[in-house]
Structure formats: C-alpha cells, structure tokens
Amino acid sequence: MLELDAITAGYEPRTPVFRGASLSVAPGEAVGLLGPSGCGKSTLARVAALLHRPDAGRVVVDGEEVRGWRHRAPRHLRTAIGVVFQQPRMSADPRLRLRDLIAEPLRATGRRDEATDRVAELARTVGLTDDLLGRRPHEVSDGQLQRACLARALVLRPRWLVCDEMTAMLDASTTAALVAAVETYRDDHGAGLLAVGHDRVLLERWCDRTAQWADCVEQQPGA
Amino acid sequence: MTPVLSVRDLSVRFRMRGGRHIAAVSAVSFDLAAGECLALVGESGCGKSVLASALLGLLPGNAQTAGTAVLDGIDLLAADERTLTRTVRGRRIGLVPQSPAAHLTPVRTVRAQLEETVRELTATPRADIRKAAVAAAERASFPRALLDHYPHQLSGGQAQRAATALALIGDAPLLLADEPTTGLDRDLVDRTADELRRHADDGRALLMITHDLAAAERIADRVAVMYAGRIVELTGAARFFGAPGPRHPYARGLLAALPERDFTPIPGLPPELGALPPGCAFAPRCDRVSGACGSVPRLVDGVACHHVGGGGGAGAGGVDAVGDGRVDSPSRARSRARSGAGAGAQTTEEGARA
Numbered sequence: 001m002l003e004l005d006a007i008t009a010g011y012e013p014r015t016p017v018f019r020g021a022s023l024s025v026a027p028g029e030a031v032g033l034l035g036p037s038g039c040g041k042s043t044l045a046r047v048a049a050l051l052h053r054p055d056a057g058r059v060v061v062d063g064e065e066v067r068g069w070r071h072r073a074p075r076h077l078r079t080a081i082g083v084v085f086q087q088p089r090m091s092a093d094p095r096l097r098l099r100d101l102i103a104e105p106l107r108a109t110g111r112r113d114e115a116t117d118r119v120a121e122l123a124r125t126v127g128l129t130d131d132l133l134g135r136r137p138h139e140v141s142d143g144q145l146q147r148a149c150l151a152r153a154l155v156l157r158p159r160w161l162v163c164d165e166m167t168a169m170l171d172a173s174t175t176a177a178l179v180a181a182v183e184t185y186r187d188d189h190g191a192g193l194l195a196v197g198h199d200r201v202l203l204e205r206w207c208d209r210t211a212q213w214a215d216c217v218e219q220q221p222g223a
Numbered sequence: 224m225t226p227v228l229s230v231r232d233l234s235v236r237f238r239m240r241g242g243r244h245i246a247a248v249s250a251v252s253f254d255l256a257a258g259e260c261l262a263l264v265g266e267s268g269c270g271k272s273v274l275a276s277a278l279l280g281l282l283p284g285n286a287q288t289a290g291t292a293v294l295d296g297i298d299l300l301a302a303d304e305r306t307l308t309r310t311v312r313g314r315r316i317g318l319v320p321q322s323p324a325a326h327l328t329p330v331r332t333v334r335a336q337l338e339e340t341v342r343e344l345t346a347t348p349r350a351d352i353r354k355a356a357v358a359a360a361e362r363a364s365f366p367r368a369l370l371d372h373y374p375h376q377l378s379g380g381q382a383q384r385a386a387t388a389l390a391l392i393g394d395a396p397l398l399l400a401d402e403p404t405t406g407l408d409r410d411l412v413d414r415t416a417d418e419l420r421r422h423a424d425d426g427r428a429l430l431m432i433t434h435d436l437a438a439a440e441r442i443a444d445r446v447a448v449m450y451a452g453r454i455v456e457l458t459g460a461a462r463f464f465g466a467p468g469p470r471h472p473y474a475r476g477l478l479a480a481l482p483e484r485d486f487t488p489i490p491g492l493p494p495e496l497g498a499l500p501p502g503c504a505f506a507p508r509c510d511r512v513s514g515a516c517g518s519v520p521r522l523v524d525g526v527a528c529h530h531v532g533g534g535g536g537a538g539a540g541g542v543d544a545v546g547d548g549r550v551d552s553p554s555r556a557r558s559r560a561r562s563g564a565g566a567g568a569q570t571t572e573e574g575a576r577a
Contacts, residue, residue: 127491127492141268168406180488198408205486
C-alpha cells in the first residue's frame with residue numbers, strides 16, 4: 001500500500017496549502033486524483049513522491065512509515081517510487097542527452113553497468129528512437145522529452161508511480177502513447193499508480209478509480 | 224466576403240549549420256474571415272507556432288520565408304520591421320500569448336500595463352487613459368478589483384484575461400491565440416475559449432493555434448490540421464468533430480487518440496522537420512500507405528491524401544482549392560509563380576527572404 005494519512009502540507013508553516021488529506025493506493029491499483037488548479041493536489045503528489053516534507057500526517061510505503069524526505073529519504077524507499085512531472089522542460093537537466101537523462105537514476109544508485117541495456121529497453125517502451133536518445137532537451141519536442149522523463153521514472157523499476165499532470169502539455173496522440181507506456185509497465189511489474197490531474201475524462205478512462213480532491217481533504221484554508 | 228487574412232503558399236525554412244535546412248512550414252494556404260474562428264491543430268513540433276511567428280514577423284534571422292500572408296492590404300511576410308512595429312503588431316494583430324504569466328511584465332501592475340498599451344496604440348487623450356484602461360479590462364472580464372495587482376498575484380485564469388485585455392486594446396481585426404489554454408484546468412479552458420469566441424463574434428477574425436482538440440471543438444468554425452509543416456486537412460468544425468468526421472488518416476488518428484474516443488495513439492513519431500521523407504510525410508505512420516504516397520499529396524477539396532476523395536496527384540505547385548470554395552485572391556497567382564514547381568514546398572532563392 002501507498003498510504004497518505006491526514007497530510008497537512010504547504011510552503012509556509014502557518015498557512016498550509018491543505019490540511020488533513022488522506023488517500024491510499026493498493027498494490028497494482030491505479031488511482032486518479034481530480035482537482036481544480038491551485039487546490040494543492042500537486043503538493044500532495046510531491047509528498048507522496050517523498051519530495052516534500054509534510055507539516056503533519058504520515059506517509060506509509062509498503063508498511064514502512066516514511067521518516068526522511070528528499071535526499072534524506074532512505075534509498076530503498078526513494079527508488080520504490082517513480083515520478084513524472086507536468087513540465088518536462090523544467091524537470092530535465094538541459095546538459096544531458098536523453099540517453100543520459102534516462103540512465104541518471106541508475107548512475108545515482110551505483111548501477112551504471114545496467115544502463116545500456118535498460119535504456120535501450122525503455123526507449124522501445126516509450127517510443128524513442130536511437131537518434132533522439134543522442135539529443136539534448138532543447139533539440140526535442142515537449143512530447144519527446146516527456147517520453148524520456150517517463151523512461152527515467154521507470155528505469156529503477158519502481159513499485160509505485162506518481163504522475164502529476166503528466167500529459168497536460170501534450171497532444172492527444174502523445175497522451176495516449178504515454179498512458180499506454182505506463183500501463184504496459186504496470187502490467188509487467190504490477191506497480192501502483194497515483195495520477196494527479198484535472199482532466200476527468202482522461203483519468204476516468206485511465207485509472208481503476210478516481211478520487212475528488214474535495215473528498216480527500218478535511219478543510220481547505222482560503223478555499 | 225473579403226477575408227481579413229489571406230495566406231497563400233506560406234513556407235518557412237530555417238537555415239542551419241552545415242547547410243542543413245529545416246522545413247518548418249510548407250505551402251500553407253488558408254483564408255480567415257471576420258467573425259470566424261479557425262483552429263490550427265497538430266502535435267507539438269509540427270510548425271504551428273512558427274506559422275504564428277511568421278505572421279507577426281517574429282522569426283529569427285536564419286528563417287527564410289516564401290508565399291504571401293495578406294492582412295488589410297499588407298503582405299506580412301514582405302513588410303519591413305517599421306511597418307510591422309507601427310501598424311501590425313497590436314494594431315492589426317492582437318496576440319493572446321501561450322503563457323500569460325510570462326507575457327506580462329512582472330514588475331508593473333496590470334493597470335500600468337493596460338494604460339501603457341492604451342497610450343501606445345490608441346489616440347486616447349491623456350485625461351481619458353485611465354478610463355480607457357478600465358474599459359479594456361472590462362472587455363476581457365478582468366476584475367476591476369485586481370487592476371492594481373502585480374502579475375504574480377494573479378491566478379492563471381486572471382493572468383490570461385489580463386493578457387487578453389492587452390491584446391484587445393488595439394482593436395485589431397485579427398486575434399492570434401497561440402496555445403491559449405495550455406496548462407489550464409478544464410473549467411478555465413472552457414471559459415478562456417468561450418471568451419475568445421465572444422471576441423470573434425464581435426467581428427474579429429480568430430486564429431487559434433492549439434493542440435487541445437476539446438477547446439477547438441468548443442469554439443472553432445473550421446479546423447486546419449497540420450502535420451510536419453503542412454496543412455493536411457482543412458474542414459468545417461462540425462464535419463470534423465461530428466459526422467462524417469475527419470478524412471485524412473492523421474486527422475482521424477489524432478481524434479481517435481482522445482480518451483473519450485479510442486484512446487489509442489498513432490504509431491510512431493512525427494518526422495523530423497529537418498529530414499522529411501520524400502512524398503507524404505505521414506506515410507511511415509499510415510496504415511493506408513501505398514506506392515502513390517511517394518509523392519506529396521496536394522490539398523484538394525480540403526484534404527491532402529492520395530487515398531481520400533479526389534486526393535491530388537503530385538507535382539503541381541500551389542494549392543488548387545482551399546477546401547471550402549473560397550474565392551482565390553489575386554495574390555495567389557503571384558505566390559504560385561514564386562513557389563515554383565515541384566511539391567510546392569521548395570522555397571526558391573528568389574522568393575526567400577532572410
């Protein structure tokens with residue numbers, strides 16, 4: 001289980017973005033979280049991805065309560081969760097070729113010898129050509145870069161995937177292709193998915209169930 | 224009716240290092256009338272935004288253009304910088320930008336920016352500028368209470384309205400909206416689209432560039448589908464989104480990819496604009512590919528495909544029909560002569576402008 005229990009989080013201690021948000025995802029389950037822009041759903045996604053320390057509440061990953069966040073998160077938890085963000089340009093190091101961008105998590109965890117095989121395999125999954133793998137982010141389109149960002153999220157074979165508005169910048173065909181790639185991975189590895197977004201039609205088609213933001217939080221200051 | 228904007232055989236190529244060329248826009252032709260909304264849709268990287276930049280004269284120095292784009296008697300592609308600055312941008316073309324938060328000046332309030340634009344673009348007497356700025360905000364439904372806010376204090380939707388208010392001040396006959404709904408949530412997309420539609424209903428021509436098919440369906444009168452720099456289908460929005468549906472295989476695939484339809488992607492990736500295959504650029508991804516696809520199909524009767532309708536034979540330059548029986552403008556003959564033979568895509572040297 002990926003459990004978010006009564007999470008309060010924000011960027012200023014006295015004025016949290018939301019209070020008491022709870023949501024859980026069962027192994028292999030795909031949950032869509034729907035909410036309007038600015039409600040705090042991306043912040044919750046960051047908490048779930050261990051990238052943002054909540055002010056209160058518990059995150060439990062496969063039975064283990066999370067104590068450290070960001071670089072203080074223990075490696076075995078950090079690598080259990082893959083993340084894809086909304087804006088590929090802001091989440092890709094402009095200096096890295098796509099090949100290296102995808103392999104970076106392997107390098108960071110001391111598994112660089114797997115890189116060649118794993119990158120080739122994932123390039124097929126997400127639909128990137130060899131030519132594209134040799135380019136840097138400014139030489140590819142948003143859709144192509146997001147394909148690489150998805151491959152990067154999958155490279156460590158995470159048990160959980162957090163997709164925060166993964167397809168909001170993309171056209172219909174690329175959206176369908178990326179969702180299909182996520183689903184292929186989940187079929188093969190049984191990974192659970194938390195997909196955050198505002199597109200009801202998309203998330204209802206994609207996920208096993210969807211949750212409304214308003215039903216997940218206790219109270220929303222300023223809302 | 225005379226179109227507000229008449230584009231004929233517009234091509235844009237970028238000269239790259241090593242003598243390579245990137246054909247970002249090839250032989251694009253369309254007309255746009257007052258009160259009409261044309262949605263230009265396609266995948267990212269298909270040349271949509273380059274087309275917008277070409278109309279505004281904002282292409283980088285290594286771009287070469289051919290063809291014509293006539294607005295109000297001015298050929299936008301041939302106009303010099305002074306003409307563009309003083310008579311086109313803001314005055315004949317209002318730009319609704321992609322990311323309004325980045326388009327607004329961060330260190331000045333919305334009111335200050337509106338007033339500056341009123342001062343620059345209109346002959347409003349000094350005493351009335353304040354009032355005119357408030358009226359401009361009202362036209363775009365920007366809340367009066369937020370006029371003294373800075374851009375970072377606005378939400379995405381409010382910033383969008385502020386940017387739209389700025390675009391409307393010059394009372395331009397053509398509104399150019401470049402991905403106006405990217406990153407907005409669905410309610411806001413609908414509101415933004417409806418507001419743009421309202422401005423078209425006020426008698427402006429609206430060219431909306433977008434990859435958001437839902438937004439296009441909501442407000443467009445006609446849809447132009449762009450693939451690898453070419454318009455592959457140009458048709459009425461009702462036909463396109465309803466029955467009988469798109470005719471070009473790419474357009475059909477794009478629509479079928481929507482989550483409310485088949486949700487299946489078009490196989491493969493769009494081609495590189497720097498290395499387009501000879502012939503139909505969609506052929507490598509198309510399930511109907513045949514020998515005929517080795518030549519570039521012309522846009523005939525609103526669709527450029529060898530397998531659909533009278534889908535054109537290759538070889539002739541120019542465009543024989545713009546898809547909906549509009550009358551050709553005299554500029555077409557000139558542009559055809561200029562773009563020469565072949566696939567109509569070649570930007571010949573004499574037609575090219577750096």
